Amino acid sequence: MAMAYKMATEGMNVKEECKRWFMEMKWKKVHRFVVFKIDERSRAVLVDKVGGPGEGYEELVAALPGDDCRYAVFDFDFVTVDNCQKSKIFFIAWSPAASRIRAKILYATSKQGLRRLLDGVHYEVQATDPSEMGFDVIRGRAQ
Secondary structure, three states: OHHHHHHHHHOOEEOHHHHHHHHHHHHHOOOOEEEEEEEOOOOEEEEEEEEOOOOOHHHHHHHOOOOOOEEEEEEEEEEOOOOOEEEEEEEEEEOOOOOOHHHHHHHHHHHHHHHHHOOOOOEEEEEOOHHHHOHHHHHHHHO
């Protein structure tokens, strides 16, 4: 437990690939989502999974483990009531109840370091259960 706190307070090294994949998702629209994980050995945030342009929200939810924490960004496309095509980027902090306490502390305290690098995120969602980040929740926040 003390090691997790020490690592969290010293900060995590965010790999350059994290920002690169995010910027490709944001500007080039070649990815629908990016899932990040913390590697405790290297004390770094790494890319865990990238969703292709044809993948949707269901694939993002399926990519999140039921017993470990992750961060994710999701590019949500929707049509407004004025019939305008819009896109909003969501940052999701996934911390399921079944994950280790050490992982929960590490992810909670390291979140802002990654979040600061991901310029252009519109909304943030914290979830411990899939129902807290359901598609209806995402759609409701975006509109």
